[in-house]
Amino acid sequence: MEKPQLNGPNRPGPALRFVAAALILRNGEVLIGQRRPDQPMALLWEFPGGKIEPGESAPEALKRELDEELGIDATVGRQITRIRHNYRHGGAVDLKFFEVSDFTGEIVNHIYAQVKWVKLDELAGYDFLAADRGLVKDLAEGKLL
Numbered sequence: 001m002e003k004p005q006l007n008g009p010n011r012p013g014p015a016l017r018f019v020a021a022a023l024i025l026r027n028g029e030v031l032i033g034q035r036r037p038d039q040p041m042a043l044l045w046e047f048p049g050g051k052i053e054p055g056e057s058a059p060e061a062l063k064r065e066l067d068e069e070l071g072i073d074a075t076v077g078r079q080i081t082r083i084r085h086n087y088r089h090g091g092a093v094d095l096k097f098f099e100v101s102d103f104t105g106e107i108v109n110h111i112y113a114q115v116k117w118v119k120l121d122e123l124a125g126y127d128f129l130a131a132d133r134g135l136v137k138d139l140a141e142g143k144l145l
Helices: 058-070 120-125 130-140
Strands: 016-026 029-034 049-051 073-075 079-086 092-100 102-104 114-119
Touching (some): 029 120, 049 058, 058 073, 058 092, 079 130, 092 130, 114 120, 120 130
Parallel strands (some): 016 092
Antiparallel strands (some): 016 049, 029 114, 073 102
16 A cells, blocks of 8 residues: 655645634724633633634624624624734644724623733733734734724
C-alpha cells in the first residue's frame, strides 16, 4: 500500500474555521472579552463573535453569536477587515471583522472570564489572540476606524 505524500501540492492544509467578529464601538471604546481558563488559548483577549455555520452569511452568524455570547440584538455594520491566520498548533482561521455601533439590550456576559470596554489606543496593553494582534495594532494607531 502506498503511503500518502506529506509534502507537495496535494498535502492537506490546516483545518480552516470561518469566523465573524465584532468591533462593538461606544464613545471611542471597543468591547473585548477574555477567554475563560478552561478554554483553548485560555485568558487571552478577543473580540466577540464566533464560527460561521453552514448556510449562514458572516453578518447573520455574527448577529447570532452576539445574542448567544452577550444577550444583545446587534445591528451589524460594514466589514472593517479580513484576516487569515495559521496557528502554530496547526489550526487556521479566516476572520471577518464587522463594525457594530448599535445594539439593543443590556450586555450580559454569558461565555467570557470577563468583558470590558477599552479605549482604542489602550488595546495594545492586552494580551490578544495571535490572529487579532495585527488588527489591535492598527486600531490602537487610529487606522481602520
